Amino acid sequence: MKKLLRKDNIKNLSSYILVIVAFVVCQILIGAKAMPSMYQSLLIPVCVYIVMALSLNLTVGILGELSLGHAGFMSVGAFTGVAIALALKEVITATWLLLAVAMVCGAIMAAIFGVIIGIPVLRLKGDYLAIVTLAFGEIIKSLFTNLYMGIDPEGGFHIGLITKPEDLVEGSKMLINGSIGISGVQKISTFTAGFILIIISLIIIFNTVKSRTGRAIMAIRDNRIAAECVGINITKYKMTAFVLSAAIAGAAGALYSLNYSTISATKFDFNTSILILVFVVLGGQGNMIGSIIAAAVLTILPEALRQFADYRMLVYAIVLILIMLATNNPTLKMFFDKIKKAIRFKKKEEAKEDM
Amino acid sequence: MKKILALIIAVVMMVACFTACGGQAETEATAFKIGGTGPLTGPAAIYGNAVKNAAEIAVEEINAKGGIQLELKYEDDAHDAEKAVSAYNSLKDWGMQIFLGSVTSKPCEATVAEAANDNYFLLTPSASSTAVIKDNDVGFQMCFTDPNQGSASAQYISDKGLGKKIAVIYKSDDVYSTGVLETFKAKAAELKLQIVSETAFADGTDTDFTAQLKDAQDKGADLVFLPMYYTPAYLIISQANQMGYAPTWFGVDGMDGVLTIEGADTSLVEGVMLLTPFNADSTDEKTAAFVKKYQEKFGEVPNQFAADAYDCVYAIAQALENAKATYDMDNVKLLEVLKEQFTSMKFDGLTGDGMTWDTDGAVTKSPKGMIIKDAAYVGLD
Structure with a gap:
């Protein structure tokens, strides 16, 4: 019992509870038809961005390396997921x-890209690593804007770069159509699937962090040289965290793309990577519950501000600055620390009384 | 402790926005609610705003006549499919009955799927991709589809014998550009037009075109086809001028607007040909009145996007009047009557006379060949 109530366990548990409660509340609101359709349409994107923030937090917060190309992995997952879903529609x-198969395939493909990208990238550190991840994000984007993939009536795949595959026979269907991306996707993503994905991501991340691997990863983050001296295999653990993050x-990405009838590579650009990084920084690096809240709030906020019409993005930017300032304000921090201490003190008193 | 604060802020904001949206009073409907999404902010904002402004003018005019009354609302989608879907849903919450679709292709592909799901009638002014009307029963277009433009251009070039050796420069990461190119090439092959050079550029490499132009020049192209929007097209033309390369330039409807670039040297674009359904300098009474009104209100010459939007609103109004639709009809009923009207009626607008729609939702109207002469569009032939 004592072990279960350890500080970090409580923190992890509160993340699960928050997600579950939010899910239940949303379901009740939908059931009671009390939720406007705009918010209903935001539920899946919110789930997606939460998972993106969680996965990036694994790289930025736990591994301690700044990645600026995270949308690239989302893109890989999105294209793989949609292509798989379209190809297996009849089967x-x-x-x-x-949806589950598409998401798993998306994760596997993104993991493969994670390995390919990780090998050169993880030899670097700090700013250099950040810049190279940025470049890889752009490479992936450019790759998908020039990728053509068709499927012939017999189920064979034809792939072409820059131009359409020439061996495409009559009656075949284009799955990925270069810059046009993918059109005519059947919308199969559900809010429940998003919820399950968040829970799975949380389980994976929390258990990784608590495990031997997680401790090794954090040791590398805190002091690389010391970790190396102790005999930790730096490359292996860095790679583990990076690939895991890419897979999630x-x-x-697969969940995201299957929520819209159309998908194009330009959506997953530098701006999207930065947006996800903003969620992580705002929520606090290494703080999973913070990422969840930040991602949810910052995804809903621009839509909720629609009543400001032309000033919407201005108001959004101002709110963002204010939140950033407020969460880093020392006076406010001290104020909350005091409250925290008071609560703790009270608890201790109660515990004493109980004895 | 950040998280507690973040949580508090989150809760406050959530509560604020939910209360703001709730509590819609049910009132007697006195107008048809028409909604649309478009890029009102961001790099594509010029198209979104043109559509919104022109639609507003049309709604004002129709309401002033005293017949059927319309209410218009445009939501920003920043040229992004994800935002377009939430913009569409916020219009649904507003009580939209008829949907003007999205201004740009990719967002419209996303919103048309939603509209098909919810049974909203959709008439887009300018989303030209075929996916907007294909595989669904609700989507209609006021503009040409991309394939239509490509083959019409090839046909026109061939008919008029404008060029023997053709070069094409296109934007490889743009749906519109590649869409037009594809059918242009197909039609050109059919008509035995010789394409000698085919070069591409993309976002981020859209400032220097010397390599592409050199290729075209070296291969002796006497006509360069530019299926793209006017900003890169203008750069291409001015850089070719610096190189001393002067082929015939041929553009599509995205080229419309090249004369409105601020600080542009209009002498460079002299002689540029383009296919577009709308001519702002037309002496046609309706067009002249619209251009004048638009200029008075917004201080600029309306482009083809604006004209298409203006036509959209009038076409919907005409269909509603013909069908004797009433304000209390819901979107499903309106979809039914409007679809019936649109597939049977003829419509005269700014962008063409006697327009008809097929059951797919594609419009039939003839593109007009234009040439730029003395810094103005002049109709060819």
Whole structure:
């Protein structure tokens, strides 16, 4: 019991509870038809961005390396997921299963890209690593804007770069159409799937952090030289965290793309990577519950500000600055620390009384 | 402790926005609610705002006539499919009955799927991709589809014998540009037009075109086809001028607007040809009145996007009047009557006379060939 109530366990538990409570509340609101359709349409993107923030937090917060190309992995997952879903549409008729398969494939493909990118990138550190991840994000974007993939009536795949594959026979269907991206996607993402993905991501991340691997990763973050001296295999653990982060982002990407009838590579540009980084920084590096809240709030905020019409993005920017300032204000921090101490003190008193 | 504060802020904001949206009073409907999404901010804002402004003018005019009354609301989608879907949903919450779709192609592909799901009638002024009307029963277009433009351009070049050796420069990461190119190439092959050079550029490499132009020049192209929007097109033309390369330039409707670039040297674009359904300098009574009104109100010459939007509102109004639709009809009923009207009626607008729509939702109207002469668009032939 004592072990279960350890500080970090309570923190982790509160993340699960927050997500579950939010899910239940949303479901009740939908059931009671009390939720405007705009907010309903935001539920899946919110889930996606939460998972993206969580996965990036693994790289930025736990591994301690700044990645500026995280949307690239989302893109890989998105394209793989949609292509798989379109290709298997006739084979798997249960949409939930199709979605699950698409998400798993998206995650696997993103993990493969994570390995490919990780090998050169993780030799670097700090600013250099950040710049190279940025470049890789752009490479992935450019790759997908020039990728053509068709499927012929017999189920064979044809892939072309820059131009359409020439061996495409009559009657075949284009899955990925260069800069046009993918159109005519069947919308199969559900809020429940998003919720399950968040919970799975949380379980993976919390358990990784608590494990031997997680401790090694954090040791590398805190002091690379010391960690190396102790005999920790730096490359292996860095790679583990990086690939894990990429895989989760890939699953989120698949969920995202299957929520819209159309997807193009330009969506997953530098701006999206930065947006996700903003969620992580705002929520606090290494702080998972913070990422969840930040991602949810900052995804809903610009839409909720629609009543300001032309000034919407201005108001959004101002709110963002204010939140950043407020969360880093020493006076406010001290104020909350005091409250925290008071609560703790009270608890101790109660504990004494109980004895 | 950040998280507690963040939580508090989050809760406050959530509560604020939910209360702001709730509590819509049910009142007697006195107008048809028409909604649309478009890029009112961001790099594509010029198109979104043109559409919004022109639609507003049309709604004002129709309301002033005293017949059927319309209410218009435009939401910003920043040329992004994800934002377009939430913009569409916020319009749904507002009580929209008829949907003007999205201004740009990719967002419109996303919103048309939503509209098909919810049974809203959709008439987009300018989203030209075929996916907007294909595979659904609700989407209609006021503009040409991309393929239509490409093949019409090839046909026109071939008919008029404008060029023997053709070069194409296109934007490889743009749906519009590649869409037009594809059908242009197909039609050109059919008509035995010779394409000698085909070069591309993308976002981020859209400032220096010397390599592409050199290729075209070296291969002796006497006509360069530019399926793109006017900003890069203007750069291409001015850089070719510096190189001393002067082929015939041929553009599509995205080229419309090249004369309104601030600080542009209009002498450079002299002789540029383009296919567009709308001519702001037309002496046609309706067009002249619209251009004058638009200029008075917004201080600029309306482009083809604006004209298409203006036509959209009038076409919807005409269909509603023909069908004797009433304000209390819901979107499903309106979809039914409007679809019936649109597939059977003829519409005369700024962008063409006697327009008709097929069951897919594609419009039939003839593009006009234009040439830039003395810093103005002049109709060819």
